[in-house]
Amino acid sequence: MIWLARSCLLYAVLAAATLFSSATRAAEAGDIRRYVDAHRAQIVGDLVRLASVPDLHGDIVQLNRNADLLVQMLAQRGMQTERWRTSSGAPVVFGQRSVAGAKRTILFYIHYDGQPVDARQWSQPDPFTPVVRTDSIEAGGRPVTDLANAQYPDTWRIYARAIADDKAPIVALLSALDAIHSSPRSTIKIILDGEEEGGGPGLSEAISQHQDQLRSDLLVILDGPQHPSGRQTLYFGARGGAGVSATVFTAKQSLHSGNYGNWVPDANMRLAQLLSSMVDATGKVIIPGFYDDVKPFSKQASAMIREVPDDPARMRETFGIGSLDGAASSLQEALNLPSLSIHTLSGGEPGSVIAGHATADIQMRLVKENDPQVMIDRIIGHLRAQGYFIIDKDPDLPMLLAHERIAKVTAKTPPGGKSGAWRTDPDHAEAKFAIDSVRSAWGKDVVLIRTLGGGVPASPFIEAYNVPTIGIPTANYDDNQHSANENIRLGNLFDGIVTLGVLMTR
Ligand SMILES: [Zn+2]
Structure with missing residues (x-):
């Protein structure tokens, strides 16, 4: 009996602790979530405005129009902004929000140029005239024409070139600043690259000419789709x-x-x-x-590779794959x-x-x-x-x-x-800070990816000042990035705002 009573008490204490911790969690992320819910139309409006400016790689006139709008959007959030010229003509946009006595400086990298389009492959006449749909096209989503009283539920999508790759993360970050009333706890720097999709000299020039301004304790790459499980995702390296x-x-x-x-x-x-x-x-x-x-993976690396909740059977069905290559025992191992x-x-x-x-x-x-x-x-x-x-x-x-x-x-x-491959030790203090921040908003169910299969342009920063780097991809995995009918799911956009808001205020 005594044993039972004690164990019940212990259980009660544990339950209370769990309740308390999820309550504090909810208070932090909850405030941001409430802001997002009250401002869905405004957030979507910002994204539609940005995605309406064509941003084909190498279209210098339009890329400059994008830069104009981005400078304006950053300045509206009280950021000091600069527009750096590059030899190719595609500007790099920089913004900074300094916080006196801040423990750390976080630099966010996002790109604003997009992949080429073949309008004939799209289900809408112009990939740069965004179309709001009630769901994905595959799930029968219909275009929404009357947006006057739209509630913008999570399941809705917006279709346009570059909307997921990589304009939604720009709007997510700026909306997160709005949600935290432009009061981050870290000094925030943002670099917006106009040449990611086709390569170009701009980013390297910006890094070599503005080293001191770009210096940070942590570099966060906002690009790529999150894990197909739909859980918030962090990656620590790329090939x-x-x-x-x-x-x-x-x-x-x-x-x-x-x-x-x-x-x-x-x-x-x-x-x-x-x-x-x-x-x-x-x-x-x-x-x-x-x-x-x-070399053989360490215990920690093996655990990280193993714990990614991939669903190979579903992926095989999605892509129609009859047999797999024998180089690795799993997709995550293959990517390493x-x-x-x-x-x-x-x-x-x-x-x-x-x-x-x-x-x-x-x-x-x-x-x-x-x-x-x-x-x-x-x-x-x-x-x-x-x-x-x-x-x-x-x-x-x-x-x-x-x-x-x-x-x-x-x-x-x-x-x-250099191949451009990089990896940050997830035990590095800054990596841990990022993991803890995202977990404080979302609990344990965060997906940690050791190595992303594709490339992201982190290595010029890492080579310049050895900055610990992580990536936070927020777009839906079925965003059709780089192909026709690119889209962002609104729930992903809104969740990304919560994640980034928490990261900036922790
Ligand atoms: Zn991208």
Whole structure:
């Protein structure tokens, strides 16, 4: 009995503690949530206004119009703003809200340029005239034309180019500042890049010319879709890239397959054999040393990789995948390793001929442990081991005659010889601060991703001043970023405001 009573008491104390902690949690995040709920129309209005300005990569006139609007939006929140010119003409916008005696400075990186559009693929006439829908197109969402009394529920979506990638995070961050009455506890800096989608000199120029202004204790990248589970997500690293273009030659020209079949080697076939020598039957790369730079994962890294709540069965169904590659035991493990893909293959021509040459664009995604030049050398070494004589320009006739197997290889080394891969230790004090902040708003169910599969431009900052970096992706995973019918789910926009508001006031 006594045991029972004590255990009940203990249970009661625990329950009270849980209630209390969730109550304090709710008070912090709850205030922001209440602001969001009372201002849904205004927040959506800001986003629609920003997404209505076209932002195609390289369209300098329109990118400057975006920058004008962004400077104005930052200034409205009491931020000191600057507009930095770049040699390409796409401005970098900078904003700062200083807090006297602040413990830390947080720099947020967001980009405002967008991917190209093919309007014919879209379900609306103009990708830069945003369309509000009652749900996703796939779920039968209808366009909403009368917005006068709209309540903007979480399930609604807005369709427009760049609305999720990456304009919603800009509006989420600015709305979070509104929600906390422009009173963050940390000094807040924002850098808005106009050249992320196609690359360009602007960001590197801004970093080298404004190092001191950009200095921070923590860099937060606001880009990318959150985990498909819909839980708030943080990532601590991203892969980079490098690659080679390889062209195999078998003759100086294509030749009639009837006249020469069985006699002239087919360059397409030779290339296929060469590529298939790079992987085993399960798709695991067998180029010597390919995975050697990645040491066995630590206990902590393994746990982090394991705990991501992926649903492989659902993902396979979504994408129609009949079998998986054998390089890793899970998607998250795969993303923490280098990978190799053939992005394009070309060779041959119509007219019943045997191809005299064929080309593969071989691309690698690299992790922090990989040196891109070493990885490129491994590929080239493998080609040589298959009997190929490697050249760096098109072969002339004597060269073709002198070598049984010959391939032209051009390396695509990233700028500065760096792959762009990075990773922050989740035990770093600033990373812990970010994890604790997001958990204080959302509880334990936050998804922590060790390495994002794709690239994000954090490494120029990390190289410049070794800043601990994390990413907070807030867009819905089915946002169609980079393709037709890009969209943001309003619930994701609003939740992002809560997360960012809490981060800035902790
Ligand atoms: Zn992006």
